[in-house]
Amino acid sequence: MATNTGPGTLRPGGRTARVREAVLRAAGDALAEHGFTGLDLGDIARRADVGRTTVYRRWGTVTAVVADLLTDMAEQSLPRTETGSLLGDLRANARLVQRTLVDPRQGALFKAVIAAATSDPDTRRSLARFYRARLDEWSPCVTQAIERGELPADTDPAEVIRAVSAPLYYRLLATDEPLDASVADRAAEAAAAAARAGAYVRPAEAKPE
């Protein structure tokens, strides 16, 4: 029997974990194939070869499945690379984001979730949590660069990491321009240069205009 335990109480490798894995993979496939508006719990259950009742009882809505998928993606994402230099670390981050966005399945999945987030507040919050987790994972490469004396002491780590991803997402979503490895390298170089110049130093509190 399916139990009513949430994702936080999974036994790794148990039946509950296997059901979740199958459902999230099926949801990702469906999202990549026909977007958020085409998502349907019955279709997800069929693709996952899991009983409809289990899916309805455990997740209830497609929005909840997408939220759980984003939680899982954040948990499964690769740990950051440590190269010993700020530019090396940011380039590794940029290349990872770029490869994800140009991957046919992953890229389509992100586009679908971002499109859904423009009109669905729950998905917007789930997506923001995903990016928060990725920012937290990569921010230490900026902290370490500060410790090595590469960057001003009061540099905001998250701002530097955001600056690496932003040009890649802008091309993907807005300008529809090429998104190759050279674009990733340039994003990393620009973020590093701006950070060195102090552009991401935290503003002083109540700074006069």
Add this chain to the structure above:
Amino acid sequence: MATNTGPGTLRPGGRTARVREAVLRAAGDALAEHGFTGLDLGDIARRADVGRTTVYRRWGTVTAVVADLLTDMAEQSLPRTETGSLLGDLRANARLVQRTLVDPRQGALFKAVIAAATSDPDTRRSLARFYRARLDEWSPCVTQAIERGELPADTDPAEVIRAVSAPLYYRLLATDEPLDASVADRAAEAAAAAARAGAYVRPAEAKPE
């Protein structure tokens, strides 16, 4: 009688121009209110107080209306500001983009069109044309900065302008973080700093790795 002339042959101020203006305003309102998937030519005609036949004959599809709306938005957009310094110009650009994205109607409209572009190739092309027009409008502020000796001679102007917008769109669409004037100013400062450091210099042809 409505004629079959395209938007390129409008007499400014004539009936054809007034019909187009009313239809595009109605389409923008509808997009901002309930997104692209809720768009309907009959609803647009009703909102615009224009005959359905005219709207169907002249545009034919909601995708064509959105394409024409983006063309009109590119034409109606404010001309660039000239402040005499790169940082001043980029800050003016960043503030203009930021104000647009936080404006309730305009921000909702952009989100709706970007969401539609993730799954509709025609809308993706129309949106890309809109950004191309904005890049062309603002690129001379970089060219002038090169002429003033503020930037390396082979800086790619469009890359600098993209770098100003990218962090703003990234917050709007991905991370759902605050998007206030200080974020705009920081985007301008980071783009200027990275440009000064040579991060947007055009790569040499066939550059060896």
